[in-house]
Amino acid sequence: MIANMLSPCIATEKVEESRDFYVKHFGAKVSFDCGWYVNMQVGKETSELQFMARRESGPPACNPAGLMYNFSVDDVDAEHARLTAAGLTPVMPLEDHPWGDRGCAILDPSGVTLYIYSDREPTEEFKQFYKD
CATH class of the missing domain: 3.30.720.110 (Signal recognition particle alu RNA binding heterodimer, srp9/1)
Structure with missing residues (x-):
């Protein structure tokens, strides 16, 4: 397999705080935000982070x-x-x-x-x- 991108997704109860932190301190650009799941580009095109709140069928908080x-x-x-x-x-x-x-x-x-x-x-x- 040759991955096109590797991006971590952190399950957390602090989705909003994490989004605001990376936007404020690292210039992250939010590309998707539905409240419980946020995707952001940090720096160059191949650097992305995601944060998601725990859902019934999702993983536990990290x-x-x-x-x-x-x-x-x-x-x-x-x-x-x-x-x-x-x-x-x-x-x-x-x-x-x-x-x-x-x-x-x-x-x-x-x-x-x-x-x-x-x-x-x-x-x-x-x-x-x-x-x-």
Whole structure:
């Protein structure tokens, strides 16, 4: 199978809060919203998120422990400054990582960790793990 797109859908009781959070802080564009289900484009065309409220025949609310969305951005320092100025508190500080990025993390309203990063040169220790 060759998927045309991969997009996560989080079952949550916080559909409205999640929609508003991604629209406000990440410039998401809502492409579908029937109240209990929201589809949004985040960034480029191939980056979408969905949130849905629990329905009788649907999945239970997501336990987001261990779930992380990775957001690659051009300037993580600018994004960190913008998000903290908007009142968001990082759950992981902005720092350089030896595997080849500089990043920080925040939580969305459903408790999903959002790792926001920019690429950096990896240390010699980690260069060996990159594949051509």
